[in-house]
Amino acid sequence: MxxxxxxxxxxxxxxxxxxxxxxxxxxxxxxxxxxxxxxxxxxxxxxxxxxxxxxxxxxxxxxxxxxxxxxxxxxxxxxxxxxxxxxxxxxxxxxxxxxxxxxxxxxxxxxxxxxxxxxxxxxxxxxxxxxxxxxxxxxxxxxxxxxxxxxxxxxxxxxxxxxxxxxxxxxxxxxxxxxxxxxxxxxxxxxxxxxxxxxxxxxxxxxxxxxxxxxxxxxxxxxxxxARAYHRRWHDGHGRFYALMRLPEMERTRTTVAGVPAHLLRAAASDAAAWLGSMLSGRWDDAFRAELRLRFFAGFARTRFGK
Missing domain, CATH: 3.90.550.10 (Spore Coat Polysaccharide Biosynthesis Protein SpsA; Chain A)
Known part of the structure; x- marks a missing residue:
């Protein structure tokens, strides 16, 4: 060596x-x-x-x-x-x-x-x-x-x-x-x-x-x-940084709303439904995972909205 x-x-x-x-x-x-x-x-x-x-x-x-x-x-x-x-x-x-x-x-x-x-x-x-x-x-x-x-x-x-x-x-x-x-x-x-x-x-x-x-x-x-609060903040921040990176796989759809790709909006709607369904049925871990995906989306969207 x-x-x-x-x-x-x-x-x-x-x-x-x-x-x-x-x-x-x-x-x-x-x-x-x-x-x-x-x-x-x-x-x-x-x-x-x-x-x-x-x-x-x-x-x-x-x-x-x-x-x-x-x-x-x-x-x-x-x-x-x-x-x-x-x-x-x-x-x-x-x-x-x-x-x-x-x-x-x-x-x-x-x-x-x-x-x-x-x-x-x-x-x-x-x-x-x-x-x-x-x-x-x-x-x-x-x-x-x-x-x-x-x-x-x-x-x-x-x-x-x-x-x-x-x-x-x-x-x-x-x-x-x-x-x-x-x-x-x-x-x-x-x-x-x-x-x-x-x-x-x-x-x-x-x-x-x-x-x-x-x-x-x-x-x-x-x-x-x-603590769950730490993970919520991390996913929110992670979404914000992903919005700044503009990776091709995240920008793959031509249609956007205020700079947010349409496929992310569809995924967020699906995650919101999954969160609600999990909460109503008492599947708390599944609800938390869906919430974290929504936190990522929220960080991403806020960054693209310029807020």
Whole structure:
């Protein structure tokens, strides 16, 4: 494994306690210490993060500050400073498996035909998981598990991967561009689509990604994210960001009402009927799923209406 292959990009905003755990895991990798660097981007933290980062003595850790608020701003700043030919992305509330770096490097060396790799993001519940919070609701929690076998995703199978556990060849970003500033998470905003937008461009350029079940990170799921109110807000925000992205699959119908495609209006009417029927028959979980689809539509429609 040649020296200095991989740059880990880790934006952070006011999560100093979680950041300590994330960095500890990144510095206890099985890969040779000179094979990777960790670039931490302080995105206007005010909770002691700057002081903690100043105390770091491990030379693998490089600390940057990005005053423009937003995860895409932070990631793009780190991309510009990165020295590796592989760029790996993770989050400040995530802990990587000990072989995470080695798994990424080995996979990309063995598969020169793929642009990048992604893997499992599994939960560590801070409190007891509510019975309704099944895998069907993992999206708002930024959790991911596409099964036990490796899979290839491309334009024909454009499955999303999550920026908490994602690595790309640096050359790919020269080809498709950096993370979008228009659909990024800002501060504690939720529902953003910067990861989806980037992968949409990768697939659109003819690229492909490899899913590796053994490329593992653990995400700590805080109790507030296990509340239905959080999921309602996430789906509303997700709809808003989808409206901004204007993906071809969302804009596929020519007929629109105030900028909202007709097929989304038909789907919303169907979801409203499903919600009502589920409520009347006491199928509360089905009603909640229909409500979340309506929340997505509401966020989408409000954005297109310009409100």
């Amino acid at each position: 040649p020296a200095m292959r991989l740059s880990i990009i880790l934006p952070t905003f006011n999560r100093v306690a979680a950041l300590r755990c994330a960095l500890r895991a990144l510095l206890l990798q099985t890969a040779p210490p000179d094979a990777y660097e960790v670039i931490v981007v302080d995105n206007n933290c005010s909770d002691g993060t700057a002081e903690f980062l100043e105390s770091m003595v491990d030379t693998r850790v490089r600390c940057l500050r990005e005053s423009r608020q937003g995860v895409s701003h932070a990631r793009n700043t780190a991309i510009a400073a990165a020295r590796g030919d592989i760029l790996a992305f993770t989050d400040d509330d995530v802990e990587t498996a000990p072989d995470w770096v080695a798994t990424i490097i080995d996979a990309l060396d063995l598969r020169p035909d793929v642009d990048g790799v992604g893997g499992r993001v599994l939960p560590a519940w801070a409190a007891r998981r509510p019975a309704w919070l099944t895998r069907a609701h993992w999206g708002p929690l930024a959790l991911q598990d596409h099964g036990d076998e490796p899979r290839t995703f491309d334009r024909a199978s454009p499955i999303g991967l999550i920026g908490a556990n994602l690595a790309l060849r640096a050359a790919v970003l020269h080809r498709v561009g950096e993370f979008s500033l228009d659909v990024q998470r800002v501060r504690d905003g939720i529902g953003s689509t910067e990861d989806h937008d980037l992968l949409h461009r990768v697939y659109g350029s003819g690229g492909c990604m490899l899913y590796l079940p053994g490329m593992l990170v653990i995400a700590r799921v805080q109790s507030d994210r296990c």
